[in-house]
Amino acid sequence: MSGSVGVGIIGAGVISDTYLSNLTAFPDVEVLIVADLDPERARSRAEQYGVPAWGTADDVLAHPDVQLVVNLTVPAVHVEVSSAAIDAGKHVWTEKPLGLDRESTAQLLRDAEAAGLRIGSAPDTLLGPGFQSAKRAILEGAIGEPLFAQASFQTQGPDLWHPGPQFLFARGAGPLLDMGPYYVSALVSLLGPVDRVAAVGTRPRRQRRIHTGPAAGDVFDVEVATTVQLIAAFEGGQQAQGQFSFDSALERAGVLEIHGTEGTLLLPDPNHFEGEIARIEPLGVLLDDDRPEQPRIAVPQEGVVVGRGLGVLDMVRAIAEERPHVATGELGHHVLDVLLSAEESVAGAGFVPVRSSLSGPVPAVPRDFDPFARTL
Ligand SMILES: NC(=O)c1ccc[n+]([C@@H]2O[C@H](COP(=O)([O-])OP(=O)(O)OC[C@H]3O[C@@H](n4cnc5c(N)ncnc54)[C@H](O)[C@@H]3O)[C@@H](O)[C@H]2O)c1
Structure with missing residues (x-):
């Protein structure tokens, strides 16, 4: 070999x-x-x-x-x-x-x-050029100091497209644990560890139906909340709100905004490896009736676009190079801890302190990262 x-x-x-x-x-x-x-x-x-x-x-x-x-x-x-x-x-x-x-x-x-x-x-969307270019822009001061964030994922639910969707409505999934990891991993990578969360959630339908594949028509039980709204406070003092739903007629996923002291950054969908990145500048002093459009200033995306598997590639290179990899088990554990804390809050626990933290910041991917280079 x-x-x-x-x-x-x-x-x-x-x-x-x-x-x-x-x-x-x-x-x-x-x-x-x-x-x-x-x-x-x-x-x-x-x-x-x-x-x-x-x-x-x-x-x-x-x-x-x-x-x-x-x-x-x-x-x-x-x-x-x-x-x-x-x-x-x-x-x-x-x-x-x-x-x-x-x-x-x-x-x-x-x-x-x-x-x-x-x-x-996972997720290794975190290593994609979309998220990494946005992270680089923030690290280089594009929006000043990050203050707060908004995240939103709402769809009709994966029962409409997955041939075996039962696991997506069981313990360990639902919109919070299935889709939350993309958004929370992105936020933790940008803002650092979460200190505490609170959330509300509902399960409007106790049963759903499979719509595609050989089991189409089968009905199955929904075990977890399918709409959750949470707020989170980060150890660094920033705050975030997030919405995760499998119950919305209006499909609108991938909303991730970071608001800083000197501007706002609109990030690509954290479930994608690429996407548009835009910076919004403050308008400054305005008269009451003077509200011009705020231009979206494009932030260039740099790097090779591939997809799932980047995390594995980063790991094998990191092992060979004896450096830490980016999407660590520690990060995955902290993100899970945040999401379980949110679930506990939904179940009535109020504000739930997050027990875990991180041993250091989540590293950025180098600008010249090339998946198709032979490096080993
Ligand atoms: N489907 C997606 O779009 C998607 C996207 C990103 C991440 N994921 C994640 O990927 C994982 C798998 O999702 P999926 O949609 O491919 O599910 P899936 O149900 O289509 O596939 C899971 C496979 O694992 C096999 N399996 C289960 N237990 C096993 C065991 N003990 N040993 C060997 N095989 C076993 C099953 O037979 C099945 O073929 C989940 O964690 C999901 O969150 C899925």
Whole structure:
């Protein structure tokens, strides 16, 4: 094998398609095996992308050349699958959320550290040129000191497009834990750790229906709130409000605004790897009847646009270069902690202090980051 790092994928469902498309194109990564509970699903994904082997999760863990496991299973088994990979001596990249609770995810991080292994956690949209160009603009002072933020995600719900949407309405998901990680990871990467949150939430429909795929027409139970509104206070003194809904007729997702002492930055959708970035300048002194349009000043997006898999690529390079990776397990754990605190607040706990913090700022990606360079 060349200098590329051997990767095994566990979970060959919907999102494995885009992961495989990108991971098989990166020279620094070699996908060696795909696994799923459903062997046919694993085989067909492996064949689709020319991956030489397929099988069960145990086959991935036993593969001698797999150094990093990519966990694309459903949230209910994230910790179980990631822990088994750590026990087998493999680094782990996991889809979000890191797990369902604080304790087992904290134990997972401790076990990985004790074994000298790394955990990386989605979302890796954080590494995309859209978010990173916005982050760079803020670090370079484009809006002065960040003061407060707004985040909003509202859709009709993923039951309309996902062929197996039950897990998206179960513990570990709902709009808060399924979509919240994109928005909260972006905010924590920009503003630092969250100190406390409060939230309200509702579950207007107790049951929903599958609309696509072989199970279309089936009805399933909704376990979690499907509309949540939260407010958060950051350790650095900034504040944010966020709205997450699977109940809105008006589809409007990807709203992320950071307001600073000298301007506002409109960020790309944090669930996307690219997008428009715009800066708004204050109007200054105005007369009451004089309210001109505020121009959106474009902030250029720099960097190569790819997609999911960037977090895995950053991890394998970071391991080789002995530097920290960007989307760490620690970040994933803190984001989960924030979202679980919001859930507890929804359940009646009022303002919930967030227990975890971060050991340092979330690093920015270098301007010259090239996914398609061979660096290893
Ligand atoms: N679908 C999306 O658009 C999307 C986008 C971003 C992130 N994600 C995340 O990716 C993860 C997977 O989502 P999905 O939409 O691909 O789900 P999915 O249900 O389509 O696929 C999950 C796959 O994991 C397999 N699986 C479950 N438990 C397993 C186990 N113990 N061992 C081996 N295989 C197992 C299932 O058989 C299934 O094929 C979730 O955490 C989700 O939040 C999904």
